[in-house]
Structure formats: C-alpha cells, structure tokens
Amino acid sequence: MYDASILNGLCIRRESLQGGGMLSYQHSYHAGNHADVLKHIILGDVAAGMFNKDAPIFMLDAFASRGIYDLNSPEALKNRESDSGVGKLWPLRDEPTNPPGVRRWFKLIASLNMDDSYTRFPGSTAMLHAMAREGDRIAACDLHPQEFDTLRVSFQASRRFSLLKRDAFEAIKGMLPPKEKRGLVFLDPSYEVKEEYRAIAKAVAGAHRKFAGGVYVIWYPLLPAERHNELFRELKHSGIRKILRIELDCGDLFPDMQMHGSGMLIVNPPWHAEQAMQQSLNWVCDKLTDGKGRKQFSWLVPE
Numbered sequence: 001m002y003d004a005s006i007l008n009g010l011c012i013r014r015e016s017l018q019g020g021g022m023l024s025y026q027h028s029y030h031a032g033n034h035a036d037v038l039k040h041i042i043l044g045d046v047a048a049g050m051f052n053k054d055a056p057i058f059m060l061d062a063f064a065s066r067g068i069y070d071l072n073s074p075e076a077l078k079n080r081e082s083d084s085g086v087g088k089l090w091p092l093r094d095e096p097t098n099p100p101g102v103r104r105w106f107k108l109i110a111s112l113n114m115d116d117s118y119t120r121f122p123g124s125t126a127m128l129h130a131m132a133r134e135g136d137r138i139a140a141c142d143l144h145p146q147e148f149d150t151l152r153v154s155f156q157a158s159r160r161f162s163l164l165k166r167d168a169f170e171a172i173k174g175m176l177p178p179k180e181k182r183g184l185v186f187l188d189p190s191y192e193v194k195e196e197y198r199a200i201a202k203a204v205a206g207a208h209r210k211f212a213g214g215v216y217v218i219w220y221p222l223l224p225a226e227r228h229n230e231l232f233r234e235l236k237h238s239g240i241r242k243i244l245r246i247e248l249d250c251g252d253l254f255p256d257m258q259m260h261g262s263g264m265l266i267v268n269p270p271w272h273a274e275q276a277m278q279q280s281l282n283w284v285c286d287k288l289t290d291g292k293g294r295k296q297f298s299w300l301v302p303e
C-alpha cells in the first residue's frame with residue numbers, strides 16, 4: 001500500500017510495514033541536498049575529533065537509510081534536490097583552500113565514483129564506514145525493508161560492522177553503554193510525525209542517563225512549522241549539559257523546497273573537532289549560499 005504526500009515539508013511515500021506500523025520516508029528523494037552536505041561533513045568532523053585517542057569507539061548510525069544513494073535514480077531526479085547541494089559544490093572539489101572536513105567528504109564521494117562524477121552519493125553509514133579504524137565497531141539500523149535491503153547490498157556485514165533491521169529507539173536503549181566505553185550515536189530520523197522531535201530528545205536523555213560520556217549527534221530540519229524548537233525545549237529540560245548547536249538557515253534561497261535549512265545538535269562535542277566544524281560550517285555557508293545563509297555555532301546548553 002502506498003501513496004505519495006508532502007508531510008512536514010519532506011517528501012514522503014507511505015508504505016505499510018509488516019506488523020502494521022507506518023514507515024514511509026525515503027531519503028533517496030532528498031539525497032545530496034543542502035542539508036545532506038552540512039550533515040555529512042559535520043558528522044565526519046565529529047568522528048575525526050574522537051580519533052585523537054587510539055582507544056576504539058562504537059558508532060551507532062541509528063537511522064541509517066541505504067548508505068549509498070544513486071543520484072540518477074527516478075526518486076533523486078524527481079525534484080533534483082542535489083543540484084543545489086553537492087551538485088553546486090562539486091566543481092570546487094580540488095580547491096586547495098577547502099577545510100579538512102570538506103576535503104574528507106569530497107574524497108569519499110570521489111572514491112565511490114570512477115568517472116569523476118558524484119552520482120553514487122555517500123550517506124551517513126558510508127561516511128562512518130570509510131572513517132572507522134581497525135578496532136572500531138559500527139552498527140547501522142534501518143527498519144524500512146527496501147532501505148535495509150539496499151544497505152545490505154552496499155556493505156558487507158562483519159563482526160565489527162552490524163547491519164540491523166531494528167528499531168532505532170530500541171537499538172539506542174539496548175546497545176548503550178558500549179563495551180568500548182567510547183561512543184558516537186547519530187540520530188537522523190525522518191521526522192515523519194511531529195511527535196518525533198520530542199521522542200528524539202527523550203531517547204537522548206534516556207541514553208545519556210546510561211552513557212553520559214557518549215557523543216550524540218542529532219540532525220534536525222528547519223521547516224516553516226519550526227518544530228525543532230520542541231526538540232530544543234525538551235533537551236534543555238533534560239538536564240544534559242554541553243550541547244552544541246550548528247545550524248545553517250538558507251532563508252529563501254531554495255524556494256522549491258520547504259526545508260529552508262538544517263542543523264545539528266552535538267552532545268559532548270569532541271574538543272578537537274570544534275575548529276574543524278566551525279571551518280566546515282563557514283565553508284558550506286559561503287559556497288552553498290554565497291554567504292547569504294544565517295549561521296549558528298553556539299551552545300544550546302553550555303558546560
């Protein structure tokens with residue numbers, strides 16, 4: 001069963017799951033857009049900032065989607081969102097002044113494409129997988145049958161890399177604290193339903209009670225309904241300290257998209273990543289919005 005609709009400003013396909021639940025968002029419609037650019041570059045910066053110590057880390061990509069997206073697919077070509085994201089930036093890939101996080105991201109895209117194109121576009125799982133060191137462990141979850149099947153085709157699961165058709169909220173509860181005692185949890189839900197903003201804050205608060213030293217990276221969209229404020233409110237009330245807010249509001253630069261910007265909240269941001277993240281945000285704002293976007297790099301909750 002399936003119908004196409006616009007919900008929360010994001011393009012949604014409705015499919016009923018076995019078991020009666022609803023899971024309908026497909027990231028392929030949005031892959032490579034302005035939000036993905038910021039998301040994947042900053043995620044890479046955070047992971048790199050945790051690698052300053054040799055001790056292994058556990059990385060949980062709780063809402064993984066398919067890992068690698070085909071930007072020539074009918075879904076991606078429907079609204080061509082990547083044209084104003086990775087497509088706009090790709091000509092800058094060899095600029096010597098690109099900051100480290102941007103260089104890492106371009107290098108990863110190039111490694112997936114043999115023809116100097118960016119059509120095989122890496123998602124969050126591809127980024128974490130490419131960056132993981134020998135002793136690190138990754139788990140990537142997605143409940144959507146099609147996304148999960150594609151994830152399994154794109155990556156080979158191993159003892160250190162689990163691909164799980166598992167509910168993200170349940171995985172966050174069940175897999176923390178990790179035996180490594182160091183961990184990065186990426187929460188990138190589709191916000192299909194408005195309750196999800198509060199549910200994410202609650203999930204992070206619960207995880208933080210069990211694993212206070214973990215690094216939690218939460219992505220959120222900027223949409224006209226401004227529901228991200230509920231996420232902020234709930235997190236502020238949770239008592240969690242040290243929450244960094246990195247945001248890019250593109251204003252009316254992308255009139256065809258309801259999502260006018262996006263942000264990341266990072267609980268316990270690695271100290272070593274702060275300069276790199278600031279440089280990445282400045283670069284994305286300059287190059288993607290010609291400096292017209294509004295940037296935030298501030299503490300939602302300080303130490």
Ligand SMILES: C[S@@+](CC[C@H](N)C(=O)[O-])C[C@H]1O[C@@H](n2cnc3c(N)ncnc32)[C@H](O)[C@@H]1O
Nearest residue numbers: 027063064065123124142143144167168188190
């Ligand atoms: C925004 S997409 C993720 C994009 C991906 N993180 C990336 O950057 O490439 C959200 C994904 O979460 C999945 N999802 C939604 N609710 C979920 C749940 N409760 N448990 C696991 N996966 C879920 C959806 O199927 C979708 O593929």
